Amino acid sequence: MLINCVAYQQGRKLADIEVKDIGKWVHKPECFVWVALRDPTDDELSQMQREFDLHELAIEDARKGNQRPKIEEFGSTVFVAMQLLEFEHGEVQVGEVDIFVGTNFVLSVRNRSKQHFLGVRERCESEPELLAHGSGFVFYALMDAVVDRYFPLLDAMETELEEIEAQIFERGAARWNVERLYGLKRRATVLRHAVAPLLEVAGKLHGGRVPAVCMQTQEYFRDVHDHLARINTAIDAIRDTIGTAIQVNLSMVTIEESETTKRLAAWAAIFAVSTALAGIWGMNFEKMPELKWAYGYPMALGIIAAAAGFLFWRFRKAGWV
Amino acid sequence: MLINCVAYQQGRKLADIEVKDIGKWVHKPECFVWVALRDPTDDELSQMQREFDLHELAIEDARKGNQRPKIEEFGSTVFVAMQLLEFEHGEVQVGEVDIFVGTNFVLSVRNRSKQHFLGVRERCESEPELLAHGSGFVFYALMDAVVDRYFPLLDAMETELEEIEAQIFERGAARWNVERLYGLKRRATVLRHAVAPLLEVAGKLHGGRVPAVCMQTQEYFRDVHDHLARINTAIDAIRDTIGTAIQVNLSMVTIEESETTKRLAAWAAIFAVSTALAGIWGMNFEKMPELKWAYGYPMALGIIAAAAGFLFWRFRKAGWV
Amino acid sequence: MLINCVAYQQGRKLADIEVKDIGKWVHKPECFVWVALRDPTDDELSQMQREFDLHELAIEDARKGNQRPKIEEFGSTVFVAMQLLEFEHGEVQVGEVDIFVGTNFVLSVRNRSKQHFLGVRERCESEPELLAHGSGFVFYALMDAVVDRYFPLLDAMETELEEIEAQIFERGAARWNVERLYGLKRRATVLRHAVAPLLEVAGKLHGGRVPAVCMQTQEYFRDVHDHLARINTAIDAIRDTIGTAIQVNLSMVTIEESETTKRLAAWAAIFAVSTALAGIWGMNFEKMPELKWAYGYPMALGIIAAAAGFLFWRFRKAGWV
Amino acid sequence: MLINCVAYQQGRKLADIEVKDIGKWVHKPECFVWVALRDPTDDELSQMQREFDLHELAIEDARKGNQRPKIEEFGSTVFVAMQLLEFEHGEVQVGEVDIFVGTNFVLSVRNRSKQHFLGVRERCESEPELLAHGSGFVFYALMDAVVDRYFPLLDAMETELEEIEAQIFERGAARWNVERLYGLKRRATVLRHAVAPLLEVAGKLHGGRVPAVCMQTQEYFRDVHDHLARINTAIDAIRDTIGTAIQVNLSMVTIEESETTKRLAAWAAIFAVSTALAGIWGMNFEKMPELKWAYGYPMALGIIAAAAGFLFWRFRKAGWV
Amino acid sequence: MLINCVAYQQGRKLADIEVKDIGKWVHKPECFVWVALRDPTDDELSQMQREFDLHELAIEDARKGNQRPKIEEFGSTVFVAMQLLEFEHGEVQVGEVDIFVGTNFVLSVRNRSKQHFLGVRERCESEPELLAHGSGFVFYALMDAVVDRYFPLLDAMETELEEIEAQIFERGAARWNVERLYGLKRRATVLRHAVAPLLEVAGKLHGGRVPAVCMQTQEYFRDVHDHLARINTAIDAIRDTIGTAIQVNLSMVTIEESETTKRLAAWAAIFAVSTALAGIWGMNFEKMPELKWAYGYPMALGIIAAAAGFLFWRFRKAGWV
Secondary structure: OOOEEEEOOOOOOOOOOOOHHHHHHHHOOOEEEEEEOOOOOOOHHHHHHHOOOOHHHHHHHHHHHHOOOOOEEEEEEEEEEEEEEEEEEOOOEEEEEEEEOOOEEEEEEEOOOOOHHHHHHHHHOOOOOHOOOOHHHHHHHHHHHHOOOOOHHHHHHHHHHHHHHHHOOOOHHHHHHHHHHHHHHHHHHHHHHHHHHHHHHOOOOOOHHHHHHHHHHHHHHHHHHHHHHHHHHHHHHHHHHHHHHHHHHHHEEEEEEHHHHHHHHHHHHHHHHHHHHHHHHOOOOOOEEEEEEOOOOHHHHHHHHHHHHHHHHHHHHHHOO | EEEEEEEEEEEEEEEEEHHHHHHHHHHOOOOEEEEEOOOOOOHHHHHHHHHHOHHHHHHHHHHHOOOOOOEEEEOOOEEEEEEEEEEEEEEEEEEEEEEEEOOOOOEEEEOOOOOOOHHHHHHHHHHHHHOOOOOOHHHHHHHHHHHHHHHHHHHHHHHHHHHHHHHHOOOOOOHHHHHHHHHHEEEEEEEHHHHHHHHHHHHHOOOOOOOOOHHHHHHHHHHHHHHHHHHHHHHHHHHHHHHHHHHHHHHHHHHHHHHHHHHHHHHHHHHHHHHHHHHOOOOOOOOOHHHHEEEEEEEHHHHHHHHHHHHHHHHHHHHOO | OOEEEEEEEEOEEEEOHHHHHHHHHOOOEEEEEEEEEEEOOHHHHHHHHHHHHHHHHHHHHHOOOOOEEEEEEEEEEEEEEEEEEEOOEEEEEEEEEEEEEEOEEEEEEEEEOOOOHHHHHHHOEEEEEEHHHHHHHHHHHHHHHHHHHHHHHHHHHHHHHHHHHOOOOOOOOOHHHHHHHHHHHHHHHHHHHHHHHHHHHHOOOOOOOOOHHHHHHHHHHHHHHHHHHHHHHHHHHHHHHHHHHHHHHHHHHHHHHHHHHHHHHHHHHHHHHHHHHHHHHOOOOOOOOOHHHOOOOHHHHHHHHHHHHHHHHHHHOHHHH | OOEEEEEEEEOEEEEEOOHHHHHHHHHOOOOOEEEEEEOOOHHHHHHHHHHHHHHHHHHHHHHOOOOOEEEEEEOEEEEEEEEEEEEEEEEEEHHHHHHHHEEOEEEEEOOOOOOOOOHHHHHHHHHHHHHOOHHHHHHHHHHHHHHHHHHHHHHHHHHHHHHHOOOOOOOHHHHHHHHHHHHHHHHHHHHHHHHHHHHHHHHHOOOOOOHHHHHHHHHHHHHHHHHHHHHHHHHHHHHHHHHHHHHHHHHHHHHHHHHHHHHHHHHHHHHHHHHHHHHHHHHOOOOHHHHHHHHHHHHOOOHHHHHHHHHHHHHHHHHOO | EEEEEEEEEOOOEEEOOHHHHHOOOOOOOOEEEEEEEEEEOOOHHHHHHHHOOOOHHHHHHHHHOOOOOOEEEOOOOOEEEEEEEEEOOOEEEEEEEEEEEEEEEEEEEEEEOOOHHHHHHHHHHOHHHHHHOOHHHHHHHHHHHHHHHHHHHHHHHHHHHHHHHHHHOOOOOOHHHHHHHHHHHHHHHHHHHHHHHHHHHHHHOOOOOOOOHHHHHHHHHHHHHHHHHHHHHHHHHHHHHHHHHHHHHHHHHHHHHHHHHHHHHHHHHHHHHHHHHHHHHHHOOOOOOOHHOOOOHHHHHHHHHHHHHHHHHHHHHHHOO
16 A cells, blocks of 8 residues: 655655656656555555566565565665564564665555554654755664664563562562563563664664665664664563573572471471370270379360470471461 | 486576486586486486586585585585475474586485475476576575475474463463473474574575675575574574473472462361361360260361361462462 | 863863853863763753764763763764663662763763762872873773772672672571572673673774774773773673572572471371371270270380381481481 | 504505604605504604604693694694593593694504594505595594594484483483483583584684695595584584473473372372361260261261262362372 | 892893892893782882883782783783682682783782792793793793693582582482582682683784784793683583583482472371271261171271281382382
């Protein structure tokens, strides 16, 4: 589905144009065309391929929806694939945006995602002095927008991790903790697979040999690279902390079980000693003098209570009950 | 066993030829020969060595069946070994395909595998404009076919992992989970050993200095490289998740055991208190006034029931029973 | 909030100057201006941007408070972000100091931290022969001060780790140990995220190609780099030790539980045998000759005591009780 | 102990020569001398040092028996140390072979190992066209022989791992498994320490700048390198699998313990309820009407049986007994 | 404290000289001065700084006692810091030796360690042909001596690890094992922190660009480098083995606990069934025909014994008791 198809010159919007007129505009000097597609049909992609002379393999990737962020140069055209992530109800939706950048055009293809980039276009149009950098700046603006959308996911994970940590040492929360930690680990893995290869991509857009279209906007791409590095470091910290938290959680379960075992041992002993004593006086021997004593019964109860009490005192001192 | 031996010129099939005529065809300009062998005898391999002037060490590898994917250049000839994997009934079959590529020939040798490459030949012959790139393109087409066959294995593993994850937090599934996770880990290791060195191989076929026969098809090999990188990343994610899942599974077993211990402790206490009380009234002292009371028995039953009930209430409140 | 704004020449303080006069001083030869801001407003930052001609992206970072240490060069200006850490009551406060260094100026911007750098200025002013190196030396002095403040944090962590280790093999300390180890791990992670990227930064300030302003003070930056490497190694050791300590702690809990289980088993057996024997003589058969014996009861008590005693002796020998 | 000392020319054996005549032969063109020593005395080594003009440090290494494979160049002489491993009755014997290679000589020194290299000499002499490559080919042949002897060790480990895996999920095998896994891990570590540095060594003998004597036999050393890479990958897989297997084994123990705990809980409950009920009817109250009933006893037995049966049915349903 | 101050020429000792005369000797051709200090005062260090023209930062490091091995070049002077380790009664003492090497001098400063280097001086003086290499050889001799002193520590650790391994599968040794393993891990960490950075240092003294004073003695430094690599590999193996051993130890504890639990379960069942049966015949029903039988009591004892015996037989078969 075509969303936008606009021609720009020296940072200013010239006109919404027809797809069939792209050819005319693309060849005007200091002019570039910015096209946005969403879940395009094969026909739309083929049309774009013809208009912008795109490489078959890149179009193939955009059609099939590649799952891994990457950058590829085909002659003077740069092809970048990035992931759009949505975390909903513990489920992760992985969409994708593919960007083709040439000297005179930017084509963005969005697949399987509700996240649109209209705001990017508006912001670009409102800063003509920056948009005058040409297609390279639009490329930066789109990439920056994609990366910025990873931050809320990261924040949500950090918040959840803090929630879990807040009750990791509480009794009885072990099952809940381990379930949430596992879910969090999975989401961190998804985010990392979106970010880590993109970090590599961004590293190729500043510093050393960079594609021609990104030449003038290198410092902006360094900024994006820095954001990605920050996210990447944060994810690594989250993953590392989750690992430790799962271990600690297991420790806490074992410690709790150990405490329960001790308490069980203590009470079992208290009752067992009572039962054993009562059993002895319940034997049917004919000559058991204490059975005849007037105070035999209270004495027996006393002994049982004393034995039980002594054990209780011992165990309390040991911190078992 | 010889499967095919065909000469091509400018992307079109010229003729099925005899092995002994290979020499004639190989030296014609713009012409190349594509031979496919399956589980070849030593004689067949020696014949091929003579016809294509292959290096002794490479033939040795093809004969013995090397277990590790690799690429080697011998003069202008490129030798590539790749693994063919089949997962059947939890068992893994590792076969191998060895490819020799020269300017004027492609020789593929398949060992211990039922996977054939007839489809690759058909597809190549149906696209003469691509096949016109010569032996390098055939090399790409074979490699691409091998790599494409790893994807279903990967998908099967991801599906199985999801099945396991779906019941990792269910009670009583621990033994089954850990067995399946272990099996999955093994299969992931096998696939990784097929893919990781191949990723290295593919990296040498585009970008920097590449063998002469792959010069024109670099962008295709970059595509293969990208596919392999995707598989590799996915395997790493699976392995990482398996590690966490085994840990989590152990946690769940420990948590369950801890809960069982608590329940055991609770019921043991309830019965123990009943037994102890009954034991006391079963003692044979002569002077136990309550034994004479008319309502002694109901009172005793009441006290026992009350004690048991009180404990039950306490434990229920604590979530133990 | 402006803290200081001073002009220096040949290592000596010339005058406290007005912000609006910065332009005049900056262009004098052999003269440089050193400005310190704290939690600056947007206006203050914009003013500085104008006075020193700073790049928009760097100012943006200083405004938003970047969370990751880094170094960036914009033309001849160097921008460095570093973290200021405070550990209070187990909580970690992460502040930041951003430094802009040009040939003729140093601008330090401190955010969200109570740590001031007045001491650095005093020390610099008291060593005019070093300060004569210019803005590069001030840059070094600030960086050195930041790094020096990491050492007490490291020492505190090492001390705490030693405290934990001192009781890791004591009974009953497991819960306390694991809580402290987890807290320590978190703090080590925070410190590592402050130090590791800074190590990278410092590596770019000596040895190979270094920014022009750091040319003369390379050996000083090598010294800072060495300090950072020392901290980094120490943190890695702490983290590694924490990992082992958590494992060991879990082992100790399991060992203790195992010992408790054995003791429980032993006492349970001793009481159970007594109860079973008493139960037998408590049966109501008419013909139980020993019940009639004069010494039946003492004999029964003797047998019970002997059985219990025998078990006790066995268990004591086995080290269970 | 001198084993062999032979002069070769153009791939053919000329004569067994005396050690004192080495000097004469070494300087003839197209001629090289191949000496083999076993557990040499200091005198023998000193003699060799004089004859071949070897460096003091290399002789020192050969004398002391260095424990780590390495390659070192001293002028045009190459010194290589490799480990000879024997696994006997679970014990590992680490021997060593040191090889000195110059343009006109090969000296192999074997220490603390029963593995001889007579077969290598025979094979070389039977292929004069290869031996004509000179001392570099002998060097390759020896290295190849050493590496080939690692394969059976690897196979033995893989077989043992499979045996362990075959019973890792069986009950009661945990102790045996963990002992064997630990032993296997140790042997894998020994083999890895023999192979990993040798892999590095082999990497220096083909491809980039290689010692002059290995120039003509580069492709052979690449083959050795490939074998070593295969072993190394296999060892890594074994180590990784052992790690997982130890974890899984621990899981299985915990699962089994958990099942035992449940069964214990179940039977304890069944007996406890019987004992408690019997205890109640064993009380000595005067007014317990059911004691007088003709069918009181059968009823009591019935109730006890019913209670026990009910519990048994519940536990069976839950899979506990 | 000054220990020695000697001038050498062409490998021979000329004279013990006064510190104040150093200046005279240092400037003679083919002559060098070797000074050894121990726990020097600030004054002594300042004097040395003046005599040899040392850099402030290096002197600062020697004064404060840097904790991390490193190498630094200041002009033509090389500064190396190394650690001297002593393990006493499980405690680790970390001392330090700092070496300054120039073309005409060697200054060694030893701090907080009882290990002296008199033997090194003697050995050097006894080999004038080697000492004739100048200050670079003294530098090598000192470094070699430091490294050689790490080997006994390593051996002690390996011996201790073997002792632990010898009883890792014995019952009841778990607590002792885990304590020793933890202590060993800590010592391995200390040794690794002494060795790993030194390995880096040694790597800079041979092969590529090396400091001028080490030019002639490169092969000796390669030898030191090789020793350090051997130690480093051995430490890594120890650390890896400790990790596995801790895991295995935990497994053994869990297995033992599991066996204890089973035995407990078995005996508990045997006694519980006896008690339950005895309880039934202890009930007070009037009509319990078996109570009247002449052989009721022996029959009851028989049934109890049979039930207990049957269970015992079952459990013995299952390997529980």
